[in-house]
């Protein structure tokens with residue numbers, strides 16, 4: 001251990017490398033802040049890589065709003081993302097893959113007129129189109145399909161490429177933090193700092209502002225500091241993954257009688273090209289507490305009822321337990337905007353949850369407003385973390401983990417370049 005502790009002074013120290021932290025770090029770097037991000041597992045862990053990638057203007061929530069009066073706070077988000085994806089927005093997402101430039105909403109034909117009437121009213125505002133039978137996606141192009149189908153001009157992005165793109169833009173600033181050798185501190189003035197012991201070096205990290213964007217990890221981080229506010233709520237889900245043999249990619253919600261979609265399907269590819277449908281919506285909410293095999297049975301029944309012409313024989317099934325982390329709301333309602341606020345009891349700490357992937361830009365905007373209000377401006381900063389902390393890696397997707405390749409990439413490569421052995425020689 002060297003004698004003198006090393007002191008690092010940052011403008012912004014962001015804790016948690018999901019979409020919220022990565023997006024904010026991108027904005028901060030562009031604005032000239034001396035920023036570093038600290039991730040305890042791998043970038044994109046927990047919710048971001050487990051998301052369905054839908055960048056929506058809130059239609060499925062305004063659908064709920066048709067019944068409850070929720071706000072349309074996220075209506076502008078798809079436009080914001082489109083600009084970023086074209087390299088013309090506040091964050092450069094030119095290397096993020098777009099899986100689809102639309103997604104579908106379909107309703108089984110027994111749905112009440114309230115919902116169909118609501119969708120019809122949106123058609124006139126140019127955000128929803130009714131899809132005629134000759135324009136249906138392959139999955140729903142079957143004589144047995146009798147529901148009404150709508151197309152939303154919103155996006156679906158590939159979350160792994162989004163995380164890689166955001167991380168690449170801020171290369172050299174995303175560090176792996178191991179809390180068994182690091183500690184959060186708060187001094188008598190309420191000032192937060194981190195101390196890290198690398199074995200060789202003791203490092204003290206100070207920042208004009210610490211920002212917790214650790215998803216469900218925010219509550220634990222606050223607890224470490226003896227703080228409770230802002231408080232968090234968790235929405236447990238159990239998503240279903242099915243690896244199948246159909247070439248059909250599909251992105252959409254099947255509407256039921258409730259305000260959340262009965263079933264949400266998104267499509268993802270495995271590294272070996274295999275097809276996976278990722279099933280969420282009410283199925284995943286109601287299934288959160290079910291044993292995996294019971295939920296899989298339920299998912300099979302739902303698919304059989306909604307798309308009975310699909311033969312899923314030979315498909316492989318798996319589930320994923322995951323929790324959505326949100327700021328605490330009265331009556332556990334879903335927040336319809338991103339949230340970030342100063343932590344009560346600390347002088348240099350902000351805590352945020354985007355509540356939706358879609359709203360990550362909104363969270364960054366709100367963070368910048370708070371920084372501006374507090375007079376936080378870019379400074380030169382001091383010290384260099386590169387020599388002491390490893391860089392954070394990118395996490396694997398849930399479907400990569402659930403359906404590992406039969407042989408590893410190394411083994412596949414070795415097979416291709418196999419040395420001829422004695423058995424091969426006649």
Ligand SMILES: Cc1cc2nc3c(=O)[nH]c(=O)nc-3n(C[C@H](O)[C@H](O)[C@H](O)COP(=O)(O)OP(=O)(O)OC[C@H]3O[C@@H](n4cnc5c(N)ncnc54)[C@H](O)[C@@H]3O)c2cc1C
Nearest residue numbers: 016018019020040047048051052054215217355356357358
């Ligand atoms: C199944 C599912 C589907 C979804 N689908 C959509 C969708 O289609 N569209 C949409 O808009 N939204 C969707 N969402 C919501 C969206 O995924 C989340 O709102 C968003 O990803 C949250 O991002 P985040 O960065 O706040 O948190 P997270 O993505 O959870 O990231 C938190 C990060 O912090 C790290 N961390 C945790 N604790 C610590 C610690 N102590 N120290 C350092 N790092 C820490 C974690 O490892 C992780 O990398 C979905 C969510 C789920 C669960």
